[in-house]
Amino acid sequence: MTEDLKNTADYVVRRAKAKGATDADTFIREDENFEVTVRMGEVEILKESVSRNLRLRIYAGKRTATSQTSDLSLAVLDALVDETVEMAQLTSEDESGGLPETTASASDVPDLQLVDKTWDDFTPEQRIDWARRAEAAAMKADSRITNSEGGSFNYERSRTVLANTRGFLSEYEGTGGYVVATPVARSTEGMQRDYWVSVARFRAELESPESVGTRAASRTLRRLELGRSERAKRLSSSIH
């Protein structure tokens, strides 16, 4: 798939040049996403997708136009490149426009180690369980937590390809996930809600769902307390 994306990126910048662009660069991203929300102990939303998006920037001298598409079919890409080149002729000259004078070559791109392969071992059942545990930890933290907007787990893997008319063509991948809990607390004075989220590229760096749930609960309770002390202050100032 990534070879396809690299070919597409290369094709797009070449076509731009052939159609009269002075310079062009393109950025293609492919995202794989998994998202689950558990509310009151039950799975509420399960969402999965693979999506792609191409962004294109065209320079006609110091003039710029850009475009973006989720449709990477050849006919759409051809028409979009051509139209973007035409649009670039219609914008104004901008002294700050243009690609950088020298661009890095693909071999200069360091491996920043943004991919954690251990996510692959994390089964859908485990992912759902993490969402469930985050919510459960929040719910049992305090008797004043009586409701919830749920606990969620999200995983994303993305591939990004970049190409320009000065010969740069490279790609990188990245993974990431998060766990979030949003409990609702109630007192005689009303309801409050807050959340806590842990985000990490590497699975081992993600806070445990129990920690996320507990911290979310304490943040929500803090709002309940805050409301009370404010009212107490108002009351005392009206007495003076």
Add this chain to the structure above:
Amino acid sequence: MESNKSIFFENYGVTTQDLESYLDAALERGGDYADIYFERKINYSIVLEEQIIKTATKAVNVGVGIRVLSGEKTGYAYSDDLDRKQILKAARTAAFIASSASDGGRIGIPAPTVNENNLYSVQLLSTDIGVQQKIALLKEADQAARAFDPRISQVQASYIDETKHVLIVSSSGRCVWDVQPLVRMNVSCIAEENGKRQSGYQGGGGRRSLDIFSDDLNPGAIARESARQAVLQLNAIDAPAGPMEVVLGNGWPGILLHEAIGHGLEADFNRKQTSAFSGLIGKTVASELCTVVDDGTIPFRRGSLNIDDEGNPTKNTVLIEKGVLQGYLQDHLSSKLMKAPVTGNGRRQGYDNIPIPRMTNTFMMAGESAPEDIIRSVKKGLYAVHFGGGQVDITSGKFVFSASEAYLIEDGRITAPVKGATLIGDGPTVLREVTMVGSDLKLDQGVGICGKEGQTVPVSVGLPTIKIREMTVGGTEK
């Protein structure tokens, strides 16, 4: 111009047989309900800054979202590839939410229909008009703003349009499509004098084509209004602080109604009992002068829709009648679970998002007071006519808004402009304090963007001039 078939059948080769196979796949594990949302959206946006056309952008987004419901559970998958195999794969992924041995069952797909009373019929879609004409609008705005006052030092004008094609098919026997145009122009200005800098902002638009930018909404008028606000603020004094009488001007100040009341009346929050308005139907939540509606059926309005994003016709829904809470804004799922009628408020940002209850055009009905009388009745207070933005916590009901144009009212007269005033309050109680409602209901000019759960949708707001007996103003006075 208008075709009698959706582009998904005409250009993308979708057939009824395909749709049936997708629904069957979506329900193969026994979901209660499935729907498919096809979308193609084309946008153009152009930005003028520092007197030059900085950039022009075109965006094409095509995709299909498949949803399966099973009780309170939602399975969702989408594909930006309309290839049959990819859509079937998405349908099977969404199907996973259900786990029953039997097929969920569905009604046959009827012939595709489009709303006969199109609320936004246009001759020539804005996305079919050349970029030059749109650039001309921005240049006109830039010149008008700079000509308004020599203190205007910077102008940023932007134009954005959209044509969205949707086709919605469901297992309950629905097959409807729509073509939704949308245009908008914004002008923000900076005025400078003696080292002081202030900004102004104005915009306008609707579900029309470029012709909307003639008459009252011409680029010059939008730009001059933006410039006027910026210049006015140069001489604004610090805002007073504390509880006081507040008069909200008509039109855009309806944002307060949208945020403080509207969101709290969206059915999902109430179904889950997480809204400050939960359980209040039939209860008094506002003074009897207040009647609040959400009306998605106003021709050419930014928040209007022939059908919502679940294929239901939009409606005029009374939320609060003479102070009493009547009902919530429902989408398909919430209406089923709450056993309430759908109100046509199921909306989504796009094919990659699950529909949720959202507002359309939300406003308070006109009252009987003359706006001048409302001002005259205030001894000392704040008159807020334009807002920069605001936010609300649905659960606690607390909100805060910043007024970008406001004045002092002293002894029944509007006096000095003030800067930096914020309005602070509580959704379920603020409308109880409304003591006068003007006869001058106005909807905003068509700039609203509403965000919820990471999804943005276009909306409109509206308000007559109203007086709130007491509201907390966060001032800037030292």
